[in-house]
Amino acid sequence: MAEPFAASLVPKGGQMTRDLRRYARQTYVRLIVGALLLLFIVGDGLIYLIYGKGPALMGLFCLLVGLMPVALTLLFLLLLEWMTKKTGGE
Numbered sequence: 758m759a760e761p762f763a764a765s766l767v768p769k770g771g772q773m774t775r776d777l778r779r780y781a782r783q784t785y786v787r788l789i790v791g792a793l794l795l796l797f798i799v800g801d802g803l804i805y806l807i808y809g810k811g812p813a814l815m816g817l818f819c820l821l822v823g824l825m826p827v828a829l830t831l832l833f834l835l836l837l838e839w840m841t842k843k844t845g846g847e
């Protein structure tokens with residue numbers, strides 16, 4: 758039987774933490790992943806169902822190219838964060 762959602766928030770030790778930053782970051786990541794899944798699966802799926810395979814592949818290509826600047830910006834920011842932590846700036 759699957760465990761309830763609230764039980765999944767409690768670590769294995771049984772103590773619930775109050776790390777709200779970790780919770781907020783986890784929530785943002787889940788929201789972004791969910792939005793991207795909706796965009797790719799539902800959006801491109803509808804293109805496939807209505808127009809066929811060729812336009813769906815072009816839609817997938819356009820989605821990937823359109824998200825490339827966002828991915829490069831996030832990669833750059835992660836690199837800056839890593840460099841800052843490595844040099845002891847935080």
